[in-house]
Amino acid sequence: MSAAASGLAGRWVRWRVALRLAARDARRHRGRTGLVVTLIAIPVALLAGGATLWATQDVSPAEETVQRFGAADFEVRARDGDVALDWVPGELPDGAQATPLDRGELLLAGELGLVGAESIGVDLGASVHQGRLDLVAGSAPEGEDEVALTPALAHDLDVDLGDVIADPDGEPVGEVVGLAEWPSALPRRTVFAAPDALPETTRAGWVVTAGEADHEAVAAALDPTAGGEAPRGDQPGADTPEAGAPDTGEAAAGDGGAAWRVTARADVVPVTGGGGLAAAFTVVAALALAEAALVAAAAFAVGVRRQLRDLGLLAAVGGRPGDLRRVVLAGGLAAGSVGALLGAAGGIAVVALLEPWLESWLGQRLPDGLTVPVGLVALAAVGGVVAALAAAAAPARTAARLTITEALAARLPPGAPPRRTATAGCALAVLGALLGGGAAWLARPAGGTLDQDPALVVIAVGAVLVVQAAVAVGLYNTLLAPAWQVMVRAICERFPLRTAGLE
Amino acid sequence: MAIRNALLALLAEGPKHGYQLKIEFEAAMGGSWPLNIGQVYTTLQRCARDGLIEPTDATGEDVRQRPYRLTEAGREVLHSWLAAPVDRDPPQRDELAVKLLVVLATSAADPAVVIQAQRTATLERLQQLNHFARDTDPAEDFAWLLVVDHLILQADAEVRWLDLCEQRLARAGPEAVAAAARRAAADVAADPGDGGEEDTVAAADGPDRPQPDAGWSR
Amino acid sequence: MSGAVLELDAVRRVFGTGRGATTALDGVSLSVAAGELVAVMGPSGSGKSTLLTLAGGLDEPTSGRVRVGGADLAALDAEALAGLRCRTVGYVFQDFNLLPTLTAAENVAVPLELDGVGARAGRRQAHEALAGVGLAGLADRFPDALSGGEQQRTAIARACVGPRRLLLADEPTGALDSLAGEQVLAVLRDKADAGLAVVLVTHEARYAAWADRVVFLRDGRAQDQAGPPAGPETLLAGSDVTP
Numbered sequence: 023m024s025a026a027a028s029g030l031a032g033r034w035v036r037w038r039v040a041l042r043l044a045a046r047d048a049r050r051h052r053g054r055t056g057l058v059v060t061l062i063a064i065p066v067a068l069l070a071g072g073a074t075l076w077a078t079q080d081v082s083p084a085e086e087t088v089q090r091f092g093a094a095d096f097e098v099r100a101r102d103g104d105v106a107l108d109w110v111p112g113e114l115p116d117g118a119q120a121t122p123l124d125r126g127e128l129l130l131a132g133e134l135g136l137v138g139a140e141s142i143g144v145d146l147g148a149s150v151h152q153g154r155l156d157l158v159a160g161s162a163p164e165g166e167d168e169v170a171l172t173p174a175l176a177h178d179l180d181v182d183l184g185d186v187i188a189d190p191d192g193e194p195v196g197e198v199v200g201l202a203e204w205p206s207a208l209p210r211r212t213v214f215a216a217p218d219a220l221p222e223t224t225r226a227g228w229v230v231t232a233g234e235a236d237h238e239a240v241a242a243a244l245d246p247t248a249g250g251e252a253p254r255g256d257q258p259g260a261d262t263p264e265a266g267a268p269d270t271g272e273a274a275a276g277d278g279g280a281a282w283r284v285t286a287r288a289d290v291v292p293v294t295g296g297g298g299l300a301a302a303f304t305v306v307a308a309l310a311l312a313e314a315a316l317v318a319a320a321a322f323a324v325g326v327r328r329q330l331r332d333l334g335l336l337a338a339v340g341g342r343p344g345d346l347r348r349v350v351l352a353g354g355l356a357a358g359s360v361g362a363l364l365g366a367a368g369g370i371a372v373v374a375l376l377e378p379w380l381e382s383w384l385g386q387r388l389p390d391g392l393t394v395p396v397g398l399v400a401l402a403a404v405g406g407v408v409a410a411l412a413a414a415a416a417p418a419r420t421a422a423r424l425t426i427t428e429a430l431a432a433r434l435p436p437g438a439p440p441r442r443t444a445t446a447g448c449a450l451a452v453l454g455a456l457l458g459g460g461a462a463w464l465a466r467p468a469g470g471t472l473d474q475d476p477a478l479v480v481i482a483v484g485a486v487l488v489v490q491a492a493v494a495v496g497l498y499n500t501l502l503a504p505a506w507q508v509m510v511r512a513i514c515e516r517f518p519l520r521t522a523g524l525e
Numbered sequence: 526m527a528i529r530n531a532l533l534a535l536l537a538e539g540p541k542h543g544y545q546l547k548i549e550f551e552a553a554m555g556g557s558w559p560l561n562i563g564q565v566y567t568t569l570q571r572c573a574r575d576g577l578i579e580p581t582d583a584t585g586e587d588v589r590q591r592p593y594r595l596t597e598a599g600r601e602v603l604h605s606w607l608a609a610p611v612d613r614d615p616p617q618r619d620e621l622a623v624k625l626l627v628v629l630a631t632s633a634a635d636p637a638v639v640i641q642a643q644r645t646a647t648l649e650r651l652q653q654l655n656h657f658a659r660d661t662d663p664a665e666d667f668a669w670l671l672v673v674d675h676l677i678l679q680a681d682a683e684v685r686w687l688d689l690c691e692q693r694l695a696r697a698g699p700e701a702v703a704a705a706a707r708r709a710a711a712d713v714a715a716d717p718g719d720g721g722e723e724d725t726v727a728a729a730d731g732p733d734r735p736q737p738d739a740g741w742s743r
Numbered sequence: 744m745s746g747a748v749l750e751l752d753a754v755r756r757v758f759g760t761g762r763g764a765t766t767a768l769d770g771v772s773l774s775v776a777a778g779e780l781v782a783v784m785g786p787s788g789s790g791k792s793t794l795l796t797l798a799g800g801l802d803e804p805t806s807g808r809v810r811v812g813g814a815d816l817a818a819l820d821a822e823a824l825a826g827l828r829c830r831t832v833g834y835v836f837q838d839f840n841l842l843p844t845l846t847a848a849e850n851v852a853v854p855l856e857l858d859g860v861g862a863r864a865g866r867r868q869a870h871e872a873l874a875g876v877g878l879a880g881l882a883d884r885f886p887d888a889l890s891g892g893e894q895q896r897t898a899i900a901r902a903c904v905g906p907r908r909l910l911l912a913d914e915p916t917g918a919l920d921s922l923a924g925e926q927v928l929a930v931l932r933d934k935a936d937a938g939l940a941v942v943l944v945t946h947e948a949r950y951a952a953w954a955d956r957v958v959f960l961r962d963g964r965a966q967d968q969a970g971p972p973a974g975p976e977t978l979l980a981g982s983d984v985t986p
Contacts, residue, residue: 340829
């Protein structure tokens, strides 16, 4: 062998020959290539689109906190949701401020009948609420005759700025001077008014900003004074959860009476979608791509049959078995790359097109806009290429084993005993199904949260590899190939091939 | 016959005398057929006797010096020769065919050996002819090239025929052929029937030897 | 013997086993030196194509030895055999010689590229090779835009490119008319005169006539040999030629 033929440079040249042959062959057989590209592109598009959709709707922890707290540092509310809070803030350190929040319920008369809504007494103009409650039109209501509505409620009542809303008896409730929305809950039907302006509202809570005061001091001020006694009734100082406990944790049970709890902004641990979702994602990805690889494998097998004479000729002029294998693999690489790129771009594009409607569908403001999870999309694209390569692997092995005289006569060599491949393939498929099922089961939501667990990711990745290996070993050959190939051939023959014109 | 018709064609261009005709004929044949001047004069005399040509002036000169020209009758004969395709019937007898057939009928020798020997010889001849053809410049010696091509393809045809004989023999078996020939001879001996056909057999010495005009079947 | 590029030594090739076995070649010995053009003739089934596939390393003999450039083919593994086909032995088939998806120049350059030669050098050598067979302007055409004769000549160019020493042609004129066939033979003759060893399988005597030697095969055995002829004397000295 010449010096030029070995080594990296030689290898690159041989890959280039293989790629050129594969690309030209792909152009000649547009039907078959298009089939493989589509088979790879569709799952990759679904995966990339799904990942993008998930990432886009996933509000960042910081944003979530803002949507929950606004600009406040603490929130005080009754421990049992609807009960009125019988508590007023005592002495707060200088610089700290407390703002009240009232809540009630209303019935309103709309064009199409009665509409129930909640009523919130709040100073919409106060900056402390920004992010949690945003004025989007008009001005904040002041006094007893002015109200603001959420756009959803305004739409239900079919009213606009300047209109007056009334209760079922016809008594006016107030003039709509503004529209305000809850960014975290756009569909909420709420009537806003100045605190104490609306009848039949009760104090729901207080929001407290520390301002220039020390957080610890403010927290201590909000805490009940030490005493060890459980406060009763409407006394201040009922249980406060320990600093650091999650919002949804149970507060220490007090016995009887209204109690309040204080939630500090700094203590809220945001919910993370985390590794469980990623694990589920990879399992779904593996299954979808495996399906694609199975059908694509049949397409590559048909391709090798068509290419037999070309491969024989290539061998006759000096092609080594590795070169023949490379030609088939290059076809997989090319089709897989194109399919993966198209799929990824297409999936993302679809989500981008749908983005304007996402917020209303989800009922939540998405301050970050379209978020593309580059890692997951890249993973999907790489998975697509790997699937194509796996699909091409078995036909590539067949190509490498061709004898020249048989190939030139367009005869395939006898393959490996079918029973052995079938058994191996079945075993691997079962193993893959077990791993995939186990991963999916472990990733199920446990008590409402999904935890990040490295073990899950490992299991899921293992499932991917095993399923792809099953395809590569040739499970398709014995179980699915006959049916798939009939279908593939039917598709390919709809596209006329250029005849090899030897005169 | 071929020479006579060729001379008529040459005379169609205009009156010429014998020596000129010889030169022009040899040039047209590309040098593959040198003519004896005596042959030319003999042919011309015969043509004149048949009324196909006539001397241009009747001065009592030596016949060799007189230019001849074509008569109307001569022109007609020439045109009908040119218009009609060359007739190959009845076919020439081929010495090789005779040899092979006799061998098959009498088992006097092994037909395979005869075939192979002839084939080898013809191939060697072909190799020589090939050298000639390769050395010939088509621009300068076009006529000669055509002649050599003709010889080559004839030799090629002979080899092909030998191949075919071999294949047919392999299928039929030489004993069967000999038996068939003996049966046919026995039939004729038993029933003479019509006396032998009147073949006009050309005195064929072999395809590559000189063929005087007189020996032709037509 | 030492100068021989191709040596076949009592080569036998049997296909199949047991009762259905057919003997394609039955003890054939042949030796071809550099600069020699040897024609192999014979009826179909005589083993001529098998002889060529064995000589080119496309197939293995059942017994006997095949030596190319002194190297015993049986001692070479698959990689080395491929290298042999890449650099030492060129093969021309009767039809389907060219990859239909590559241009003529790309086809000619394939063995060079498989050998690791870079793209530009390969293309240059390919153009030179095509010019050497008289196809200079057709380098960028695809095979279906070439006539049969042009395709065969391209195949010959590819079979000679690089440091090749042996050219094997299996009925290259099979699908061609007389003039195109003649051109192909002229190219083969040129290559032989330039130093290659050429083995030509044909059933047409007029093409075999181009060779220095003609070997006859029948039933897998070499029967006879014609030539080399004594030399081109004046064929027609003193005799008239039949019109």
